[in-house]
Amino acid sequence: MADPTTYRPAPGSIPVDPGVYRFRDQHGQVIYVGKAKSLRSRLSSYFQDIGGLHPRTARMVRTGASVEWTVVANEVEALQLEYSWIKEFDPRFNVKYRDDKSYPYLAVTMGEEFPRAQVLRGSKRPGTRYFGPYAHAWAIRETLDQLLRVFPVRTCSAGVFKRAGQVGRPCLLGYIDKCSAPCVGRVDADTHRQIAEDFCDFMAGNTGRFVKSLTEQMKQAAAELDFERAARLRDDIAAMTKALERSAVVFTDATDADVFAVAEDRLEMAVQVFHVRGGRVRGQRGWVAEMDAESVPELMERLLMQVYGAESAEGIPREVLLPVLPPEPAAMSELLGSIRGAKVALRVPQRGDKKTLMETVQRNADQSLARHKVARAGDLSARAQALEELTEHLGLDQAPLRIECFDVSHVQGTNVVASMVVFEDGLARKSEYRRFIVRGEAVDDTAAMREVLTRRFQRYLTERTETEDGRAKKFAYPPNLLVVDGGQPQANAAGAVLRELGVVDVAVVGLAKRLEEVWLPDDDFPVILPRGSEGLYLLQRVRDEAHRFAITFHRERRSKAMTVSGLDGIPGLGKSRQAALRRHFGSMTKIRAASAEEIADVPGIGPTLAGTIAAHLGAAADQVEPAVNLTTGEVLAD
Known part of the structure; x- marks a missing residue:
């Protein structure tokens, strides 16, 4: 953990203008993105007494190693830049x-x-x-x-x-x-x-014109004595009415609105939103997340940006009802209106049906937070306990906030693949998972593991100082703890790879399946974690997830290897052109029966390649094994 005073900017160097800031860790990874009306005031607040900060914010500041900022013209630009950076960098400390x-x-x-x-x-x-x-x-x-x-x-x-x-x-x-x-x-x-x-x-929600049109058609059919058609239209109207009855009417007018409510405490929050279209509740969504905002208005601002930032224009309603307005409601309304292409109103309902619906949504949020606390009370403490136990039993300098686990999968040395799974703060981070195809001549699991780890950490050493558009590359972030699926040989191989590459700040363990023993490199005896310990349970979950990910990839590779197309091996005919042939003709039988001129009609295939395909398929059809008498070995006549 870094000391925040080592990278605190000089107070006079921070501008007082609005802008967006980024905290990076010692590896250059962006760990937090925020915005401020005054950068100097906001950034200075992070470097005051650490004990007075929110626990999540304090952990972020200690993890950080540098901070940078970009000045913008106004609050709308700050909102846009903050959302685009959060989407681009996916910072771990942004909720x-x-x-x-x-x-x-x-x-x-x-x-x-x-x-x-x-x-x-x-x-x-x-x-x-x-x-x-x-x-x-x-x-x-x-x-x-x-x-x-x-x-x-x-x-x-x-x-x-x-x-x-x-x-x-x-x-x-x-x-x-x-x-x-x-x-x-x-x-x-x-x-x-x-x-x-x-x-x-x-x-x-544009239901009225359809019901009205069908009603008029039904009356006209009845007037023309076409009672069968009138009966069908009557049934169609009944079907429409029944479908409409599934949505509760909350407003007598055709209101389009999203109604938000928040239940929060110091550590967590629950958000509920009801989607009202045409005066009817069309849907409901809910979120539960850690509470990282200083106030509910800031929370609403971040929530609206994440909910509507990825929405299409038609997903944003004309009206958004909130328990409190964000700090800059005019800027937020302008930004949402620019996405929707029409005005979006942000309001806090004070009376009437909208206030009543807001109270209903608030009750749902309160109940959601209560259910979440009951379900997660044990889980949150268990994760913290697991990290503490691993730190103590493995003799680590700091808690393993990022764990990477590797596993190898194959069948008798064929289609050898490996997986890398990542857990951060005790939870799976699936966007960081990676898959490897073992290229070398791996005679056993240990050799395959050695190749995969060498490739992974060579990439780390190469990319740790490189960025793409200011963003660290995908292998530039090292783990605190490296777990390999296996016992002493696998742990020794992993430790040897890290020593050869000069990587000294990553701890290594191997987890053997049979007795669930934890092996450290070059140790003659395993570390025995108590059977009921949360630390062992976390290692088991990480190992099992790596095994699942590896075997899934291996099955995919094996399935592809067993599927051989009659078009494989034809010079100049790649996968995309093979797919074009199948789409055009529908089956291999029709492709084999087609002439070179017919094959040339397929987009992307010229006369020369068409002739090659026809000749290849014709030659393959001629190479039919002759019938043989199994007793005498004599070739039988056609």
Whole structure:
């Protein structure tokens, strides 16, 4: 841990202008990004009495080794630069508002030629419109099933869609009129896209015009004595109404708003947001994170930047209701409005329906924080205890805040791969995971481990002083503790690699599976951690995660190696051109039957390469093994 006084800037050197600042550690890694209306006032506060700082802030200042800043013109530019730096550098001490669970969305893939409606979780994809989030996936499926009567948009996967087109028959939904069946040409791409756009408009809250239009069509059909059509339209209206009933009406007007509430204590906070579209609650989200802001207004500013910074323009509503306004509400409103392309109002509700809904959201936040405290009380103390136990039993100078673990996977020396997993503060940091293909002639696990560790730490020595656009490269950050899957031989090999490379500030241990013994390099006896200790449990979790990651990669490599294409080995025919051939012809049988002229029609394949492909496939077809009498060895006639 660094002494903050060793890198404290001279007070007169810090400007009083607004700006954004970055703390870096001794390896040049950005560990914290913040903004300030006055850089001098804010940065000076970090170097006062450390005991008066928030525990997380105090740990950040002690971990840091330098601080730098950039002056900007106004608060809006500061917000933009702060968000872009947080997104670029992913600093470990900036709080990340992660969902307390993975929420499902109703997604429509408008970026495809034939848009598809489906349930999606995880990060949002470009070219796709999202509605929700919903509390349960079954609620999305029931809503979608109701609306397919009125908006028969495609819901099948790419494989099912392609197969239906090849056989010329739609799936079951096409036969029961819950899909317009563009796969067999019942509707063209433009008509199907219009159906998908109408569906998106309905889900976005523009429901009145659809119900009104169907009602008028039903009355007209009844007047024309077309009672069968009138009955179908009546059922369509009922399906729409039932789908609408799933969303609770909270405002009588067509209000579009997100309603935020925060429950916090000194260490942690819980955030809840209700998404209201067209006066109805369309979804709900929640986050739980460490409390690192000095006040709730600062917390709201950071929360809004992270929630809406990655949103598309259509994901930001016209109105955002908050328990308190951020420190610079005008700047935040201007920034959100520039993303949305229209004005965004930030308000604190004082009375009426909006105040009532805010109280409901606040109750959800309070309950979420209470549940989190019960679930995490043991976990937080257990992680701290695990790091303390490892520091004590392994004789480390400081707690192993960053642990890297390596494991090797293969089958009898084939498709040898290795994994590197990273745990920071006792939690997995999956963005730092790495996979290795062992290139050398590794005769055993120890040789493979030696090669992988040599490559990893050679990259560290090369990249620790290099940056890309001011950001440390991916292998430039060393671990405090290096764990290898194995016993004394693996630990000795790892220690030898670090000594050869001159890396002296990384501790090494090996964890043997059979008796869960912890081996230090060049020690004749293992370190025995108590069976119930949190330190041993953390090492086991790290080792098991490395094993899972390695074996998953090995299975991928083995599967690819066992899949041999009839197009492999043709000079000039790479993977992309092979894929183009398969898309054009549909199967290897049709490719083999095609002439050189037909193959040349495929984009990216010229006449010369087409002739080579046809000759190669023709020669392969001629090389058929003759039939042989197994008793006499005589070659049988055709």
